């Protein structure tokens with residue numbers, strides 16, 4: 066097979082022969098060439114590939130042609146499924162290369178037969194958990210027939226089920242080769258399949274858990290890979306911060322106490338001192354829960370009461386005592402494993418209690434599953450760099466939003482690769498003709514109470530001209546709530562369906578939005594990225610405010626403090642580039658294909674009145690900027706009429 070990428074991706078090439086509706090994109094071939102070079106030189110590469118580049122094929126083709134093994138990591142399950150079920154098999158066929166492909170999930174997705182056995186001995190222990198014993202019966206029936214052990218096959222078992230941690234393993238509670246189920250273990254089987262595969266598809270959570278040797282990971286997946294390609298890589302720094310920190314949850318300690326009791330029961334051992342030590346753990350956790358009750362769901366360490374901190378020290382001692390009692394009982398591999406877990410939980414607790422606030426932020430989160438302590442480091446760059454250097458293979462980070470203009474320094478610094486080779490590939494879309502950027506004049510200050518109504522008023526002429534077909538993207542839930550009210554005031558009887566985030570799960574809302582074809586969706590958060598609506602169903606993307614992260618976020622406050630302490634400027638070094646990248650993501654929802662068209666509305670007046678506004682404008686696609694709604698409305702009407710003159714005329718008449 067040739068490695069001339071213009072030929073492979075060309076109109077007469079193998080892809081064009083097999084893939085329906087294929088068209089040659091020089092940008093795609095250029096990216097493929099750069100990825101091939103990174104693979105050959107085993108070096109890191111950061112690639113921003115604008116929407117429409119076809120970046121999945123641009124990294125998959127050279128990875129496959131290299132004949133080496135590759136791990137592809139994605140940020141979302143949607144892309145993971147698309148790669149595994151569609152893109153990789155399709156390309157393997159087009160290139161005539163039979164490949165072994167594996168989709169590997171974190172441990173917590175696979176049934177652990179040993180823990181299922183334990184859970185079946187736990188009858189009375191599970192009684193307190195609603196319906197768990199009944200569900201356990203169903204799981205046991207499924208366990209006798211499943212081949213993969215992937216709990217996704219049990220569609221009606223929610224991930225929040227209290228049974229989940231009792232039938233899945235972590236790195237800590239897996240007893241490995243001492244396990245009687247080792248030879249038929251689903252986790253080991255999935256891992257063996259991944260190790261034998263040419264292309265393994267994972268997600269960032271699993272990859273980073275593996276790098277950080279955390280619970281969900283396998284710890285030995287990576288050494289065999291020749292290339293590690295991270296798609297949707299803009300999410301990597303945030304995900305890494307979770308995994309390179311420390312966490313401890315009440316749930317882990319409760320599960321340990323329960324597992325230890327079950328191991329004793331299964332072994333037929335009576336050990337009153339151990340039982341007392343395990344009960345002590347439960348009592349201490351209840352005490353801690355009481356001291357937290359009624360407070361905010363997330364609290365900084367400095368806001369914690371002395372009573373909580375004292376109780377935490379007692380719990381650490383109780384875990385140490387339980388570990389000693391378990392070691393003394395010594396009733397086999399199961400109790401030995403519980404002893405190790407008790408020691409590990411005690412030492413993580415000690416590390417969290419003694420963590421330095423100079424290096425990260427500590428806090429407590431309470432929720433339905435109890436409470437959890439978390440230490441998140443300010444900087445993960447050095448750790449990521451160590452991980453990359455420890456594995457001398459090609460590391461490719463790619464996404465549609467990594468750079469500010471052509472400058473990768475913000476992202477490169479966050480992942481600890483300031484010297485990595487970079488490449489910025491422009492979108493092949495014709496933004497000059499496909500889109501307009503509307504900056505409404507005379508918008509009030511974004512903090513003004515009139516802002517929500519002014520935003521809807523600015524969008525109204527476009528919504529009328531487009532007959533709906535819009536995403537109204539808000540930067541906060543408060544803004545979203547006010548926006549819903551403002552839209553009702555402006556359109557008491559709206560001539561288009563109105564949908565609001567939260568009315569149904571995200572995927573259901575998006576399916577309805579596509580089907581309806583003329584809906585207006587008001588949303589925030591997760592709708593800013595990873596949403597792909599092609600065609601005229603989405604012809605307006607309106608952004609209410611520049612997406613600066615909330616200053617109330619304790620992690621952001623701590624990060625800014627970290628930058629300030631080393632003499633930097635948190636606004637220019639962190640907040641501004643983060644907001645610019647977030648805006649690029651939001652704006653990127655509009656044009657998803659060569660014949661898409663539409664208007665982007667950036668309502669925030671700061672884009673024109675503040676000096677930093679230039680950074681946002683420079684990051685927008687090269688579409689003409691307009692400041693009168695009438696020309697935006699005309700642009701939409703003209704395109705809609707061209708697309709479907711009959712339907713548009715009928716809609717206008719109705």
Ligand code: SF4
Nearest residue numbers: 177179239240244250
């Ligand atoms: S080897 Fe580990 S994951 Fe597999 S069944 Fe045994 S304890 Fe569970």
